[in-house]
Amino acid sequence: MKVKNLNKSKLPIVRIDNSLEKYKGKVLFKDKLDKANDMLKTVGLPKSRKQS
């Protein structure tokens, strides 16, 4: 498959960039995460087709 077509496939080509490792383990969007956790505390999850 040509690279051009690969780029259009649903699964993208992802280049690993070690400079992004500095963000690992950090919460970059704290307000959003806090809001999500608050919401999920009461709402939980819908029933899934898959069990993890």
Next chain:
Amino acid sequence: MKLERYEIKAEKSLMIFEFVSEGPKGKIHKLVQFGETNLKDLFNLAFGDKDLITGEINDSIVSNNNDSDKVLATVVATVYAFTDKYPNAWIYATGSTKSRTRLYRMGLTKYLTEIEEDFDLYGQRVGEWESFEKGVEYEAFLVQRKNT
């Protein structure tokens, strides 16, 4: 979703992605994070602009770089990459404002057929999750990759 999208970079665990939006406002670096929540296997999807000088991330800025479809398609591509590595993950997303949540809903509605080929999609309304339907206003969204 066969839309044009930006090239994507990530760190090894594929939980943080970066791409560069290009438009009339110039090059804007965007970061996408799939953040762990208090619920097992549930991740919060958030993205925003990276200030190259301060290094700070801003998720409430309106970039107006005339590429919102391309940005959205790129974020969707990160969801494919993330769920390819973590197939059991649930992904939660909501906008930083009501209007942005509405924008996301419009994007999901536009490509619902394609999305539902690969994902179970839910909308949150009045404190409950329900299968996503067109024309319904939701407060948040949740997706999980379908079994392949």
